[in-house]
Amino acid sequence: MKGKTDPWLHINPIRLIDMFMELVRIDSPSFSEHEIAAWLTGRLIALGLTVERQTYSKSFNLIGRKAGTVSGARSIMLSSHMDTVEPTKDLNLIRDSGIIKTGGTTILGADDKSGIAEILEVLHVLKDHDLPHGDIEVVLTSAEERGLIGAKNLDFDSLASRIALVLDCSGSIGRVVLAAPTHDVYTMSITGRAAHAGIEPERGTSAIKAAAKIIAAVPDGRIDPNTTANIGHIHGGTATNIVPKEVTIIGEIRSHDTDSLQRTKKAIFDTARRLSKKNQVRLQIEETRQYHGFHIGQDDEFVGLVKNVCEGLSITPEFIVYGGGSDANIFNSHGIKSLVISSGMQLPHTTDEYIKEEDLSLAALMLLGTIKAIAFDTKM
Ligand SMILES: [Zn+2]
CATH class of the missing domain: 3.30.70.360 (Alpha-Beta Plaits)
Incomplete structure (x- = not known):
């Protein structure tokens, strides 16, 4: 079985779910990102990344950097936001038949901690198996839910990547946002x-x-x-x-x-x-x-690469035009071609919010597949 031997498929679902559960237990409404950032900083450093905290008046963003091992490979940025909407107080986590949800009095916070957990799992797999990759920039923003405030305060001169995956869309894995409005x-x-x-x-x-x-x-x-x-x-x-x-x-x-x-x-x-x-x-x-809005064509080279990754994993890509904004609007307007992909979160911003455990793994596989495809991309 290929899946048993190919290290690019060696996601650890138990570790991933544990990290997700740990992340959602840390209360982090917008502008209260200190505790989660402290936890993340420790984790990223343990995974071999350097971590920079870029502060602005009301909060800060975290940038993790992992130097590539493949010369000539493009740098890729992976991004999620650390803050959540409310209510979050007295979270009651429930795991039931492969689904993680709350008791219904708070949101879950899978928006956007599912994305963070998936990025961390990918970093674990890269480290465990010493997999080859290009430079990776992990951008974890604050106050996304208050009008993309963290992203607007990023120091874009400090970011080298010209392509990004932003894990901040709901729905089934394989959803890719190609356009968002102004x-x-x-x-x-x-x-x-x-x-x-x-x-x-x-x-x-x-x-x-x-x-x-x-x-x-x-x-x-x-x-x-x-x-x-x-x-x-x-x-x-x-x-x-x-x-x-x-x-x-x-x-x-x-x-x-x-x-x-x-x-x-x-x-x-x-x-x-x-x-x-x-x-x-x-x-x-x-x-x-x-x-500002953005519009990326289906014929775009990076879109094609992500599409191939999906198909290689038997994930059906679904390209959508979105009516809402995300950090990707800010990244795209600064010249970083950013696709928003689903992290598996369902019904975000409601107390019915949930995520399927298997979707956490599937999204992580999609990220890993993209990192692999970028590392071995001969077109660039
Ligand atoms: Zn979000």
Whole structure:
């Protein structure tokens, strides 16, 4: 049996599951990554990596580096994020029929600790069997769940890799994200005029009324096949006896198509400006780009390499266009071709989150296969 003798298939499922369970037991909501980072630093050093901590104002990222043993092989980056969404307090871990889940009062944190455990297992296998490989950079970010903040604060000059696998997609193993949208967020501040609602309402101009007309009129939902828009937050008014002076509206636009993004934004802002004028309120708009989108073709050489790895492992590759962002958006905009692949996490960001034990192993095999393919890649 080939599987018994080929060291590139020598994943240790028990060790991998143990590492995963240990990782999810370490509470690490965004900006509270110290404990998990200390654990990871020890582990990475024991595996023969050098570890750098890149700090920024609110937290830090960990970069592990393992020097290659194959000259001329490309450097590859493997990435996951250390933080999780909440709730995480009083985790009750349950292992049942090949599935790891919680008691239902917290999230599991497989997003993204499954990815971290899989990377660690791969490093173990490389070390145990002294397998040949190119340079490996392990990038473990913080505060991904708060708007990719860790990734945005990485020192990109310190990273040598031009290709990356980011283990931060849910669903079956073999899912590969080839495109993600550009994401803009805007805040509209509407200012009317306050007045006593019972004594002299005539003196007032209701910001709530103007906001209601704007919200009702702007395009939203699925604008076209590439673009979505949503108003997700409104805030304003103080008391029933005051004609409300101020309202804040926060919305977003996501698109895989820059022209459509600009058109949609213009339509929303123009409508808001026209209705503000008509309703005699002041309007101030601020917008911020959360991240740039990316689009990698199926004919791309790295995509082809990952596809071959999947097929060699009897994993069916599934190339998808994604509606959400990840650290890969930031990496791609800095010139690191980054594919987001499934780590096996299921129903992330919910208390029903779970992972199949066998998917942890399958994802680790896919990573190992990619490292092997890069090491022996003669095209480069
Ligand atoms: Zn994630």
